[in-house]
Amino acid sequence: xxxxxxxxxxxxxxxxxxxxxxxxxxxxxxxxxxxxxxxxxxxxxxxxxxxxxxxxxxxxxxxxxxxxxxxxxxxxxxxxxxxxxxxxxxxxxxxxxxxxxxxxxxxxxxxxxxxxxxxxxxxxxxxxxxxxxxxxxxxxxxxxxxxxxxxxxxxxxxxxxxxxxxxxxxxxxxxxxxxxxxxxxxxxxxxxxxxxxxxxxxxxxxxxxxxxxxxxxxxxxxxxxxxxxxxxxxxxxxxxxxxxxxxxxxxxxxxxxxxxxxxxxxxxxxxxxxxxxxxxxxxxxxxxxxxxxxxxxxxxxxxxxxxxxxxxxxxxxxxxxxxxxxxxxxxxxxxxxxxxxxxxxxxxxxxxxx
Numbered sequence: 001x002x003x004x005x006x007x008x009x010x011x012x013x014x015x016x017x018x019x020x021x022x023x024x025x026x027x028x029x030x031x032x033x034x035x036x037x038x039x040x041x042x043x044x045x046x047x048x049x050x051x052x053x054x055x056x057x058x059x060x061x062x063x064x065x066x067x068x069x070x071x072x073x074x075x076x077x078x079x080x081x082x083x084x085x086x087x088x089x090x091x092x093x094x095x096x097x098x099x100x101x102x103x104x105x106x107x108x109x110x111x112x113x114x115x116x117x118x119x120x121x122x123x124x125x126x127x128x129x130x131x132x133x134x135x136x137x138x139x140x141x142x143x144x145x146x147x148x149x150x151x152x153x154x155x156x157x158x159x160x161x162x163x164x165x166x167x168x169x170x171x172x173x174x175x176x177x178x179x180x181x182x183x184x185x186x187x188x189x190x191x192x193x194x195x196x197x198x199x200x201x202x203x204x205x206x207x208x209x210x211x212x213x214x215x216x217x218x219x220x221x222x223x224x225x226x227x228x229x230x231x232x233x234x235x236x237x238x239x240x241x242x243x244x245x246x247x248x249x250x251x252x253x254x255x256x257x258x259x260x261x262x263x264x265x266x267x268x269x270x271x272x273x274x275x276x277x278x279x280x281x282x283x284x285x286x287x288x289x290x291x292x293x294x295x296x297x298x299x300x301x302x303x304x305x306x307x308x309x310x311x312x313x314x315x316x317x318x319x320x321x322x323x324x325x326x327x328x329x330x331x332x333x334x335x336x337x338x339x340x341x342x343x344x345x346x347x348x349x350x351x352x353x354x
Contacts, residue, residue, distance in 0.1 A: 004052050004057075004094075004097060005052060005053075006050050006051065006052050006057075006097060006098065006101040007050075007051045007052070007101075008048050008049070008050060008051075008101055008102065008104075008105040009048065009049045009051055010046065010047065010048055011047040011048065011049055012047075014032045014047070017032065017047050017061075018031075018032065020049070020056060020059060021059065021247070022247065023056075024058075024059055024086040024087075024088075025086055025090060025249075026059060026086045026246075026247075026249075027082070027083040027086070027119065027120040027121065027246075027249060027251070028120070028225060028244040028245065028246035028249055028250070028251050029061070029081075029082035029083045029119055029120065029244070029251075030047075030059060030060070030061040030083065030086065031061075031225055031246045032045070032047075033220075033223040033224060033225035033246070034082075034220065034223070034225050034244065034246070035047075035061055035062070035063065036223070037216055037219035037220045037223055037225075038063055038211055038216060038219075041068065042065065042066055042067060042068055043063050043064070043065050043066075043211070044063065044064045044066075045061065045062070045063055045064075046061065046062055046063065046064050046079065047059075047061045048060050048061065048102070048105070050085065050087070050098045050101060050102075057087060057088045057094065057098075058085045058086060058087035058088065058094065058095075058098040059085065059086050059087075060081055060083075060084070060085040060086070060098070060102065061081070062079060062080050062081030062082065063079075063080045063081075063211070064077075064078075064079060064080075064111075065077070065078040065079075065080050066078075075112060076112050076113075077110065077111045077112045077113075078111065078112060078113045078114075078115050079102075079106045079111050079113070079114045079115070080115045080117075080210070080211075081114075081115070081116050081117065082117050082119045082209075082210075083116075083117065083118070083119050083120050083121040084099070084116055084118070084121040084123060084125060084315060084316070085098040085099065085102070090123060092123065092124070092125070092126060093126075095123055095125055096125055096126050096127070096130070099125055099127070099130060099132065100129075100130055102114060103130060103131055103132065103319050103322070106319070106322055107322040107323070110323065111322060111323075112321055112322060112323055113318055113319050113321060113322065114132070114318065114319040114322070115318045115319075116132075116315075116316045116317055116318065117210060117316045118135065118136070118137050118139075118290070118314035118315055118316030119139075119209070119251065119290075119314075120139065120249070120251050120287050120314070121314045121315060121316070122139065122141065122312035122313065122314050123314070123315055124136065124313050124315050125315045127317065130319075131319050131320040131322070132317055132318070132319050132320070133317050133318055133319075133320070134315055134316070134317035135315070135316045135317045136313055136314065136315055136316075137290045137291070137313075137314050137316070138290055138291050138297075138301065138311055138312070138313060138314070139287055139288070139289060139290040139291075139311075139312050139314050140287070140288040140289070140290075140291075140301070140304035140305060140309035140310065140311060140312070141285055141286065141287045141288070141309055141310055141312055142275060142285070142286040142287075142288065142307060142308050142309045142310075143284070143285060143310070144275070144278060144279045144283055144284050144285060144286055145284050148276075148279060151275070151279065151308060154307075154308030155272070155275075155306070155307050155308050156306040156307075158306070159268055159271075159272065159306050159307060160272070162265040162268035162269070163265070163268050163269045163272040163273075165265050166231070166264055166265040166266055166268060166269035167269060169233070169264050169265075170233050170234070171231050171232070171233050171238065171264060171265075171266050171269055172231065172232060172233075173229065173230075173231055173269060173270065173273040174229070174230055174231075174232065175227065175228065175229050175230075175277075176228045176229075176230060179218055179221055179222070181228040181230060181237075181240060182214070182217050182218060182221060182228070182242075184230070184237045184240050185217075185228065185240040185242060185254060185256055186206075186214065186256075187256070188237075188239065188240050188256025188257060188258055188261075189206040189207070189254060189256040190206065190256075191256065191257075191258045191259065192206075192255075192256045192257055192258075193206050195259060195262070202292070204292065206254070206256075207254065209253065217242075220244075225244055225245065225246055226242055226243070226244055226245075226253065227242070227243050227245055228240060228241070228242055228243075229241050229243065229270060229273070229274050229277070230270070231261065231266040231267075231269055231270045231273075233260075233264065233266075236260070238257060238258055238260055238261030238264065238266040239255070239256065239257040239258075239261045239266040239267050239269075239270045240255065240256055241254070241255040241270055241271075241274060242254045242255070243274065243278075245278070245283065248282065248283055248284040248285065249283065249284070249285050249286075249287070250278050250283050250285070250286045250287065251286075251287045251289065252274075252286070252287060252288050252289040253289070255267070255270070257270075271307055272307075274286070275307065275308075286309075288304040288307065288309045289304075290314065291304070
């Protein structure tokens with residue numbers, strides 16, 4: 001395996017890229033429908049193939065983040081990826097080789113950092129020997145390939161009971177194709193956050209995925225890769241969930257519920273119906289998403305597992321500064337500084353984090 005020679009090739013033919021994705025267990029975050037929604041003056045999608053002996057053995061896709069300021073462009077040209085490389089057989093050693101080649105490619109092309117987030121990347125990459133600082137997080141994935149009766153048995157009895165109770169209370173499940181549903185989602189996300197903060201949970205950003213804002217949500221929704229499901233009682237929308245669905249994978253992005261919705265178990269009905277609908281559409285894996293590192297993690301872990309989701313360790317991280325050891329030192333100091341408003345502004349401006 002160590003003797004494999006890899007070449008990184010940038011792909012411009014998106015139809016060919018879509019065809020290649022079918023041969024790999026690629027995440028929704030590799031799809032042009034996802035990445036092209038983020039295109040701007042300082043942010044452009046990039047699609048890369050890892051090739052050995054004229055055979056494609058891996059794929060990765062992300063964003064080239066390049067500040068417009070000439071000085072900052074030299075310091076903070078970032079190759080950013082929502083998910084790590086998809087490789088033949090999901091082989092861990094091959095994944096590490098692709099990571100090493102990706103870092104070499106970025107260094108050669110004068111990028112400052114490789115930033116890798118862990119969305120739907122259930123692979124613990126061995127980063128020993130790489131100029132890369134890893135981070136890990138837990139995500140919860142439901143395997144939908146089983147028959148429905150077996151899937152039902154894996155959902156905890158109380159969740160099934162809550163869903164039936166919600167239906168008896170007159171709650172109904174729907175999918176919306178109208179962009180107006182996003183306004184309801186944003187309102188419900190704010191209400192959910194308010195409820196959680198009232199219970200002494202740690203403050204957090206409702207739109208926690210890097211670079212996403214209201215305008216980009218609308219672009220993603222318009223592209224068709226993002227779909228909205230909701231629960232309502234009469235004319236009142238109580239819960240909304242946004243999913244990225246691509247080929248045979250789905251990923252839960254954001255979900256919001258108001259106080260009445262929690263009382264009437266609308267979120268239980270929503271999760272149950274989403275699993276049922278995706279299963280019927282032929283989706284094979286539904287990722288409930290990850291959990292934070294604060295005190296809310298234990299409850300969320302239990303909640304997601306109660307729908308039959310299995311825990312997976314996902315890997316992300318960032319490279320060292322690839323052009324300057326001194327800037328790498330300053331960056332390390334920056335990450336050690338306690339959280340403050342100025343730090344949040346810098347992190348969002350240069351690294352796309354909310």
